[in-house]
Amino acid sequence: MLLHSNHTVTGTILVADDQLSNRELFYELLTAEGFEVVTATDGVEAINQLSRVAVDLVLLDVVMPQMTGFEVCEKIKADADTYLIPVILVTGLSDKENRIEGIRAGADDFLTRPVNRTELLARVRSLLKLKHRTDELERAEAVLFSLARSIEGKDPYTHGHCERLSQYSARLGEQLGLPEDQIIALRRAGVVHDVGKIAVPDAILLKPARLTPDEWAIMREHSVIGERICSPLKSFRLVLPIIRHHHEKLDGSGYPDGLRGDAIPVTARVLQVVDVYDALTTDRPYKKAFSTSDALKTMKEEVKKGWWDPQIFDQFARIIKSTDSLSRGAAAK
Numbered sequence: 001m002l003l004h005s006n007h008t009v010t011g012t013i014l015v016a017d018d019q020l021s022n023r024e025l026f027y028e029l030l031t032a033e034g035f036e037v038v039t040a041t042d043g044v045e046a047i048n049q050l051s052r053v054a055v056d057l058v059l060l061d062v063v064m065p066q067m068t069g070f071e072v073c074e075k076i077k078a079d080a081d082t083y084l085i086p087v088i089l090v091t092g093l094s095d096k097e098n099r100i101e102g103i104r105a106g107a108d109d110f111l112t113r114p115v116n117r118t119e120l121l122a123r124v125r126s127l128l129k130l131k132h133r134t135d136e137l138e139r140a141e142a143v144l145f146s147l148a149r150s151i152e153g154k155d156p157y158t159h160g161h162c163e164r165l166s167q168y169s170a171r172l173g174e175q176l177g178l179p180e181d182q183i184i185a186l187r188r189a190g191v192v193h194d195v196g197k198i199a200v201p202d203a204i205l206l207k208p209a210r211l212t213p214d215e216w217a218i219m220r221e222h223s224v225i226g227e228r229i230c231s232p233l234k235s236f237r238l239v240l241p242i243i244r245h246h247h248e249k250l251d252g253s254g255y256p257d258g259l260r261g262d263a264i265p266v267t268a269r270v271l272q273v274v275d276v277y278d279a280l281t282t283d284r285p286y287k288k289a290f291s292t293s294d295a296l297k298t299m300k301e302e303v304k305k306g307w308w309d310p311q312i313f314d315q316f317a318r319i320i321k322s323t324d325s326l327s328r329g330a331a332a333k
């Protein structure tokens with residue numbers, strides 16, 4: 001989708017309707033305004049079109065053979081690849097029940113028949129503008145994620161670390177009953193938590209030996225730098241404290257702020273338990289990977305020292321024992 005210089009919004013619109021006359025009406029109205037239009041004669045075809053064409057908005061008839069508009073809408077909103085595409089349901093006049101069901105199915109807006117041209121174009125343009133902004137945000141996130149992955153890619157020893165962290169932190173957060181927005185933040189933080197290492201020279205980052213105190217001082221800056229890199233993204237509001245505080249310790253001996261106990265955000269305490277476990281069970285230039293039981297034993301000692309949250313650690317140990325090991329093959333034997 002593009003925003004033209006005269007601020008006219010364009011985009012590709014999928015029209016799904018089993019009535020030929022309705023499809024033709026939408027097609028004429030929308031193409032006359034410069035939109036690209038693809039059509040589908042039923043719900044199944046609509047879903048197929050979405051997998052083939054990069055669609056910016058969907059206009060869905062409610063009553064269609066095979067799959068109703070509600071079912072198609074629910075499917076669009078449940079799929080990670082399509083849930084950000086706005087959906088307008090086209091319903092009969094004064095169809096209150098249908099509207100309620102449409103809201104439940106996740107519809108973004110409604111149009112009533114007979115469709116009014118001005119109203120159609122106003123709704124389409126407003127949702128496309130919103131979609132355009134979401135696309136920009138998505139692109140910014142994608143850039144951050146690929147930057148984080150390219151930093152991880154520099155170090156062969158940490159291969160797959162970000163994905164494991166993302167997956168297991170979210171799972172641990174779910175077990176602890178954290179709210180949905182914090183789970184999403186944990187998933188993102190798993191990928192980007194070490195993005196600040198972009199500022200750490202390779203000679204330090206990849207040094208096959210213990211770091212000197214000066215080198216440690218540089219390494220330790222990565223959490224603050226990471227927070228700064230991600231701070232312009234509003235959608236990362238809950239991710240920032242995780243990035244900044246993922247190296248704090250419960251007894252206040254961590255960095256960057258020496259926070260103690262509950263002052264360390266719970267999401268940061270979750271991520272750090274998974275982070276430490278993953279580091280212990282992975283080969284490093286200066287040590288071999290620990291077995292699952294040795295890693296848990298080591299961390300239990302560290303819990304006693306006052307480093308990690310005991311409740312969160314216990315919950316994590318339970319997950320690890322129940323799944324036997326993190327699914328990474330040889331490293332977590």
Ligand SMILES: [Fe+2]
Binds near residue numbers: 194
């Ligand atoms: Fe880190």
